[in-house]
């Protein structure tokens with residue numbers, strides 16, 4: 276019975292590995308094979324790389340050793356665990372006496388050559404453990420499609436299937452770590468970058484995921500209409516007005532909703548809304564090209580817009596509002612420091628100057644990354660959001676505007692259409708539905 280149970284367990288374990296391999300994409304399969312080779316050759320390779328320790332022989336060894344011979348010390352080798360993914364393999368090893376981070380770093384070149392990685396990154400996440408991240412593919416150079424659509428153009432999630440608690444997968448850091456945004460737990464955000472740097476593609480993912488969440492109410496203000504167009508029929512509120520009047524009205528309505536929600540604090544004995552529902556949705560307010568309003572030539576309108584925006588930026592989060600602003604260059608004349616300070620999640624695509632970068636990351640001069648880099652390709656940014664400990668390079672996942680239209684078509688088919696497209700829609704160049 277016992278050997279049968281062991282055989283059964285082994286079959287299940289082996290079966291799950293085979294299934295995992297069969298389901299993996301081509302790059303992950305190559306990494307699975309690479310991880311296997313690393314483990315198989317490890318005991319022979321570790322002493323050659325100097326990654327071993329000698330343990331003085333104990334009394335038992337002395338007893339077992341024939342007379343006239345000195346007892347041989349035991350060779351200890353770090354134990355490896357491997358985690359393959361599409362970029363390469365992450366190897367975790369325990370440290371041994373004198374085989375800590377320094378020894379692993381000294382062996383970096385041998386590890387790179389023996390394991391076949393163009394780049395490895397060695398770190399110590401906690402005492403007793405060393406992490407070697409081997410990259411066969413660079414995460415920043417690797418195109419990643421959004422998880423919201425299949426390669427065949429079908430939706431991976433049906434409208435209403437997600438909630439604000441579901442993480443939005445925005446991209447990968449340069450170390451291959453997924454970057455996820457949790458709308459419920461995070462506060463406001465800012466996306467910057469020169470034209471064609473990738474702001475819209477990043478925003479597509481944010482808006483598309485939010486539109487599939489049943490407890491999120493989407494409000495999109497966009498003087499260029501580009502970001503708003505796919506969501507025109509289904510977003511709760513949408514405006515493409517170049518003049519600030521309509522956006523000011525929308526911001527006032529949100530403020531009125533905030534005041535209405537303040538009343539619920541008494542009943543709930545709380546000072547913030549942390550759970551959302553269809554009756555009490557999270558309000559995602561996205562404003563593209565915010566400079567169009569904050570630098571509007573009409574001073575009175577500009578100030579009225581800024582006053583509303585400032586109130587939402589400072590107070591909105593606790594009432595369940597998440598404000599995301601997009602700007603090419605969020606300098607002080609575009610966004611006041613008071614507003615900017617409240618936009619804690621930051622994504623900075625390529626910008627022109629270091630000063631522009633510092634508007635998003637005031638400590639940017641001390642960082643070893645910058646977005647004021649002309650070689651930075653579209654889709655790559657410096658990001659600080661979610662559980663990232665320091666700002667890091669990120670490559671956004673790709674979700675085309677055409678895919679956003681497809682998601683919107685599916686929402687309309689599910690009876691979620693709120694309004695018709697504007698009269699001018701058929702002539703819009705980006706109207707994939709036309």
Ligand SMILES: Nc1ncnc2c1ncn2[C@@H]1O[C@H](COP(=O)(O)OP(=O)(O)OP(=O)(O)O)[C@@H](O)[C@H]1O
Nearest residue numbers: 468469470471472473474475476653654671672673
């Ligand atoms: N994450 C990405 N992966 C692959 N390609 C990308 C990515 N992001 C952007 N691109 C490429 O860069 C082009 C420009 O991106 P996008 O339209 O998002 O720029 P933008 O900053 O919004 O520009 P604009 O301000 O002019 O609207 C896209 O059409 C696409 O070809």
